[in-house]
Amino acid sequence: MKIIFCDSVIDNKLVEPDYKQEFYSANNSGFETEIFSFEELTDGDLQRTLKLIKSCEKEKLGIYRGWMMTSNIYEKFYNELLKKNIRLINTPSEYKHCHYLPESYSKIIKETPKSNWTKDVSISNVIKLSNEFGSNPIIVKDYVKSEKHNWEDACYIPSASDKKKVEEVVSRFLELRGNYLNEGIVFREFIELEFLTEHSKSKMPLTKEFRIVFLNKKVVQIFNYWDEVNYDCEKPDIDFFQNIAERIESNFFTMDVAKKKNGKWIIMELGDGQVAGLPDNANKKDYYNNIKNLI
Ligand SMILES: Nc1ncnc2c1ncn2[C@@H]1O[C@H](COP(=O)(O)OP(=O)(O)O)[C@@H](O)[C@H]1O
Ligand SMILES: [Mg+2]
Known part of the structure; x- marks a missing residue:
């Protein structure tokens, strides 16, 4: 069993500093640990990303601990590790199931705030989506993350029927997420x-x-x-x-x-x-x- 961490951008033989404590705890608990280059993975350099990880003779289970990745990148990572005989604990579809809210929404529908979503983030479509909440308060996020630390400007909308506010908050949200927008927009009833x-x-x-x-x-x-x-x-x-x-x-x-x-x-x-x-x-x-x- 292996736990796989991201390397440090400064020295690729060291673990990413934010995960140092976890790395040592994993070692102390008796796990084998590995590091790989997250940057090379996201840049698409699959040959180099796992260069410090040796192939296993027999298939071993792996757990990744590190930065979020899109489900496309995860699939590449998963397959590249398989070539080294390491099978991550979650298949790409299992990863996607919990990473993107719309994927598992039907499983938790009775226990989670009412939500809807779209990949078409044009303002007219976004307004249409917000109509389903009447004048209830809502929050906006993408399929993975919110801008909760910009609560008033880019997360919370006091009334879904206030179209000006919906447009303002969603626009600010999209601006802040920029290229990092995960898939599309999700609205959720505020509880x-x-x-x-x-x-x-x-x-x-x-x-x-x-x-x-x-x-x-x-x-x-x-x-x-x-x-x-x-x-x-x-x-x-x-x-x-x-x-x-x-x-x-x-x-x-x-x-x-x-x-x-x-x-x-x-x-x-x-x-x-x-x-x-x-x-x-x-x-x-x-x-x-x-x-x-x-x-
Ligand atoms: N529907 C909601 N009703 C009430 N509070 C919410 C709702 N959605 C999010 N929040 C608040 O905003 C925080 C961030 O939302 P969350 O969906 O967890 O986004 P992130 O993935 O960015 O953490 C939550 O921890 C909660 O405090
Ligand atoms: Mg959260």
Whole structure:
């Protein structure tokens, strides 16, 4: 079993500094670790990207831990690793299932905010899409990420019927995402969540949210989603979310969950476990030890 990390842009024999703690924790838990060049992968230089990874004699399972990639790039990465006899834990279609919200929406439809999406981001089409929410508040994101740190300008729309505001916020969102827009636009009904505090810079409400990591449908760890907030001791109802995890088509994924003002729990989003960042509060040693026990 191998854990595969991105290299440092400064020295390709070293791990990317942001993943250093994880790299050492993985080693300490007894995993073999490898590094590869993320830049060469995204530049399309497949020959060079895995140059420091030796071929395995027998097929080994691999887990990637690093930056997000599009599902096209993931497929190339997956196939290139297969040539070295390393099979990543999620197939390209399993990766896509949790990485792009529209792919898994039908699996969590009853437990997640009402959402719609389009790849046609022309303003007339975007306005048409927002009409489905009447005058409810909504948020905008792409198939993967929001601009939550630009909450008021590029994320939150107080009323979907305010077409001027829809146009303004979506335009700003598209401007900020630029070339990094993932596939298209998603609108989601805004749900009142249990408020903890307001982000000091972005004015975004920080609410009671957790990140649950599932490996082979078992819980690896539950993290407080926000590092900057003091949580009380309440944790999400894990049996409820464990049941939903059974129907998710992925072997390693995150489920971000939140508590509504009315006390019920919902799913905010899913993510592929290989590209989901761990919060600073995460105990990386426990994380890799738990992975070891569940693999
Ligand atoms: N539909 C929603 N209702 C209420 N709050 C939301 C909603 N969607 C997003 N948020 C808030 O915005 C944050 C970022 O949204 P999220 O979909 O997780 O995007 P990202 O992938 O950028 O983290 C969430 O953690 C939550 O606090
Ligand atoms: Mg999120």
